[in-house]
Amino acid sequence: MENFLSDFQIDALKEIGNIGSGNAATALSQMINKKVDMAVPQLDILGFNDMIKRVGNEDDFVVAVLLKVFGDAPGNILFLIKQEEAERFSELMMFGMTEFNEELFISIFQEIGNILGNSYLNAVTQISGLNMVTSVPAVAIDMLAAVMTSTFMEAEQYSDEILAIDTRFYIEDNEIAGNFFYVPKPGALNTILNKLGL
Amino acid sequence: MQEIKVGIGDLNIAKSPYKLITLGLGSCIGIAIFDITNKIAGLSHIMLPDSKNFSSNNNPLKYADTAIPLLIDKLLDSGANKRNLKAKIAGGASMFAFADKSSTLDIGTRNSEAVKTILKQLNIPIISEDLGGNKGRTMIVDPDTGIVTLKIAGVGIKEM
Numbered sequence: 001m002e003n004f005l006s007d008f009q010i011d012a013l014k015e016i017g018n019i020g021s022g023n024a025a026t027a028l029s030q031m032i033n034k035k036v037d038m039a040v041p042q043l044d045i046l047g048f049n050d051m052i053k054r055v056g057n058e059d060d061f062v063v064a065v066l067l068k069v070f071g072d073a074p075g076n077i078l079f080l081i082k083q084e085e086a087e088r089f090s091e092l093m094m095f096g097m098t099e100f101n102e103e104l105f106i107s108i109f110q111e112i113g114n115i116l117g118n119s120y121l122n123a124v125t126q127i128s129g130l131n132m133v134t135s136v137p138a139v140a141i142d143m144l145a146a147v148m149t150s151t152f153m154e155a156e157q158y159s160d161e162i163l164a165i166d167t168r169f170y171i172e173d174n175e176i177a178g179n180f181f182y183v184p185k186p187g188a189l190n191t192i193l194n195k196l197g198l
Numbered sequence: 199m200q201e202i203k204v205g206i207g208d209l210n211i212a213k214s215p216y217k218l219i220t221l222g223l224g225s226c227i228g229i230a231i232f233d234i235t236n237k238i239a240g241l242s243h244i245m246l247p248d249s250k251n252f253s254s255n256n257n258p259l260k261y262a263d264t265a266i267p268l269l270i271d272k273l274l275d276s277g278a279n280k281r282n283l284k285a286k287i288a289g290g291a292s293m294f295a296f297a298d299k300s301s302t303l304d305i306g307t308r309n310s311e312a313v314k315t316i317l318k319q320l321n322i323p324i325i326s327e328d329l330g331g332n333k334g335r336t337m338i339v340d341p342d343t344g345i346v347t348l349k350i351a352g353v354g355i356k357e358m
Contacts, residue, residue: 048205048206048207048245049205049206052206057221058206058221058222059221059222059336059349061351064293064294066294068296135296136296138294138295138296139294140293140294140332141351141352142222142224142293142333142334142351142352143221143222143224143334143336143351144222145206145221145222145223145224145334146222146223146224146226146291146293146334146335146351147224147293147294147334148224149206149222149224149225149226149245150224150225150291150292150293150294150305150306153225153245153246153305154294154305158246159256160207160256160257160260
């Protein structure tokens with residue numbers, strides 16, 4: 001789709017992704033009081049099947065949190081974590097509480113999505129001066145391919161090649177890892193780049 | 199028994215004893231078309247309802263209106279009889295339940311409607327369907343028996 005981006009623009013968008021992810025990692029680390037590392041963000045323009053392969057197998061079960069982004073540069077934010085890792089992650093969030101059920105599990109991931117998504121987006125809005133807000137998060141526990149195709153379709157990315165800025169978070173020395181995607185609607189990246197004079 | 203995989207925005211056909219499989223249908227739809235007499239079946243995994251709404255419609259296998267006729271052509275070329283063709287369809291979920299229903303353009307529902315309209319136009323009867331909801335589906339198609347097996351997240355296995 002937006003593969004008319006120059007190398008310089010791609011680097012700028014990755015740097016914004018880097019600042020956003022850094023912000024998100026810090027917020028998460030403060031919340032769970034554990035070390036959170038992150039990989040250098042990637043900007044990828046790939047076919048669907050390849051984009052999914054970056055995360056895992058099509059039928060891997062994941063916990064997915066989707067936040068819609070409204071405003072000047074609309075799109076979607078998606079946080080994915082493999083189901084077994086999500087269960088370990090949720091234990092970290094329980095702070096010793098023992099009453100556990102599915103409702104609580106979902107609410108934990110809504111909250112994680114909220115914190116990651118909004119701290120990411122805050123960084124982007126501060127750098128760019130654009131106005132953007134997120135929806136309340138929605139959680140699905142389902143197959144990787146099903147949640148990813150739905151996320152990209154929801155962001156109106158209808159081309160054969162889809163675009164995402166993504167990074168991986170590692171919690172507790174790599175025992176738990178999650179993927180964080182920023183999926184812009186067509187034209188949204190141009191709005192950000194124009195605003196930055198790039 | 200060997201399974202032939204159908205990717206996202208792709209289609210394929212198989213003859214017994216081979217089966218067809220597509221993984222993780224969310225808002226997408228899997229369209230299985232059978233000629234049970236000749237033990238041949240096709241499976242298409244579409245993502246969007248209508249190619250005419252999009253300027254960059256470079257992959258016709260992504261859209262219901264272009265993929266289904268291509269699937270039928272491929273079946274007929276491989277010895278299927280048009281009069282025997284019957285369809286079973288599954289998918290079209292909306293994976294994320296947002297409170298503001300009105301603002302979401304629900305691709306799953308639009309896909310479901312488009313697939314039904316196109317099959318009707320092509321005179322292919324739909325003998326079974328499992329559409330909508332908020333769960334992903336994996337679809338396995340057996341040309342030998344005409345049975346479609348669905349693996350539904352959090353629900354289990356279902357035959358149609």
